[in-house]
Amino acid sequence: MSILIFLDKADGHIRKSSLEAASYGAAIAAQTGTVAEAIVLGTITEDLSVMGKYGISKVYTVDDAVLDELDAQVYTKILAQVAAATSATVIVFSNNLVAKAVAPRLSVRLKAGLVTGAVALPATSNGFVVKKNVFSGKAFANVSIDTAVKIITLNTNTFSYSIGNGAAEVVPFAATIDVANVKVTATNKIVGEVSLTEADIVVSGGRGLKGPENWALVTDLAKLLGAATACSRPVADIHWRPHHEHVGQTGIAIAPNLYIAIGISGAIQHLAGVNRSKTIVVINKDPEAPFFKAADYGIVGDAFEVMPKIIEAVRELKSH
Ligand SMILES: Cc1cc2nc3c(=O)[nH]c(=O)nc-3n(C[C@H](O)[C@H](O)[C@H](O)COP(=O)(O)OP(=O)(O)OC[C@H]3O[C@@H](n4cnc5c(N)ncnc54)[C@H](O)[C@@H]3O)c2cc1C
Numbered sequence: 001m002s003i004l005i006f007l008d009k010a011d012g013h014i015r016k017s018s019l020e021a022a023s024y025g026a027a028i029a030a031q032t033g034t035v036a037e038a039i040v041l042g043t044i045t046e047d048l049s050v051m052g053k054y055g056i057s058k059v060y061t062v063d064d065a066v067l068d069e070l071d072a073q074v075y076t077k078i079l080a081q082v083a084a085a086t087s088a089t090v091i092v093f094s095n096n097l098v099a100k101a102v103a104p105r106l107s108v109r110l111k112a113g114l115v116t117g118a119v120a121l122p123a124t125s126n127g128f129v130v131k132k133n134v135f136s137g138k139a140f141a142n143v144s145i146d147t148a149v150k151i152i153t154l155n156t157n158t159f160s161y162s163i164g165n166g167a168a169e170v171v172p173f174a175a176t177i178d179v180a181n182v183k184v185t186a187t188n189k190i191v192g193e194v195s196l197t198e199a200d201i202v203v204s205g206g207r208g209l210k211g212p213e214n215w216a217l218v219t220d221l222a223k224l225l226g227a228a229t230a231c232s233r234p235v236a237d238i239h240w241r242p243h244h245e246h247v248g249q250t251g252i253a254i255a256p257n258l259y260i261a262i263g264i265s266g267a268i269q270h271l272a273g274v275n276r277s278k279t280i281v282v283i284n285k286d287p288e289a290p291f292f293k294a295a296d297y298g299i300v301g302d303a304f305e306v307m308p309k310i311i312e313a314v315r316e317l318k319s320h
Helices: 016-032 048-054 072-085 097-110 216-225 233-237 268-274 303-318
Strands: 002-007 035-041 058-062 088-094 113-118 129-134 139-144 150-154 169-172 201-205 228-231 258-262 279-284 297-300
Touching: 002 016, 002 072, 002 097, 016 035, 016 048, 016 088, 016 150, 035 072, 048 058, 048 169, 072 088, 072 097, 088 097, 097 113, 097 150, 201 216, 216 228, 216 258, 216 303, 228 233, 279 303
Parallel strands: 002 035, 002 088, 035 058, 058 169, 088 150, 113 150, 201 228, 201 258, 258 279, 279 297
Antiparallel strands: 113 129, 129 139
């Protein structure tokens, strides 16, 4: 019996969200008296024994470059093999695009109950009950899983991890790798930007900024804070900003420690993608803007007057 954690990677390194998933899996293992093991697919350039610091005893690797690009069907079949070999009873993913493609397929293949978007450790004293967000983060549901194998995808930035001293054993896994049905012919990677889904701080702009020529108010602050940039949907729709920055119900869902919203009204569809942020700061000239209801801190004011002052103050602070 084991808890199996799928470790996701970017450019050969384990993602921060996977470290959360690893610690979460290790905590379930401690709770249920079993061990936490992990699996990594594709080329990895870092020393995986460090996963021991997050409570993982063994990391299985399938070090084949063919797995550097996600093919959900191929990934699913390999994970099913690893799950069987390790007698995994709980499989944990970070709730991201890879998990969205792979976890439901694995769930069907293993006849395993699946809960997506978990926000807390499962309650295991009476059955196996997982708490998750529902209705775009407006409510919680407690979902009971009663299958032998259980799959959980963990929302990012909901489980804080501590770093210990252990070292994980790294073990190559001899998987049967299917020939992929799809072939990636070109990849356009965005380089040099802080990843929106992994960022601690996100600075975001809306239609209140009037046009793309004013975006330095967002990007200058983001640069100073080491933050990622985001925008509301209409801003992406009218091509002021690229679509990969669009957050919300129909865009990317994020949960940074700090979300700064400038000239964004706070429509429910926008909030659906950002309301899991730990602290929300809203800058809007309309005191009735709905976003203020969700804000931890708010500035009622014209962004064109407020933002240069904030940027100057942060620059001043950083110069010391
Ligand atoms: C099915 C569906 C899905 C959707 N999905 C999404 C989604 O995923 N993400 C998303 O963002 N939206 C989504 N929307 C759109 C959403 O309903 C809103 O229309 C959108 O979020 C509004 O964007 P905005 O706040 O930038 O613009 P606006 O609604 O135009 O608001 C601009 C804000 O800027 C303020 N402002 C104006 N000038 C200034 C100034 N000088 N200084 C400071 N503040 C100023 C105004 O007071 C106002 O509050 C969706 C809509 C539908 C129907």
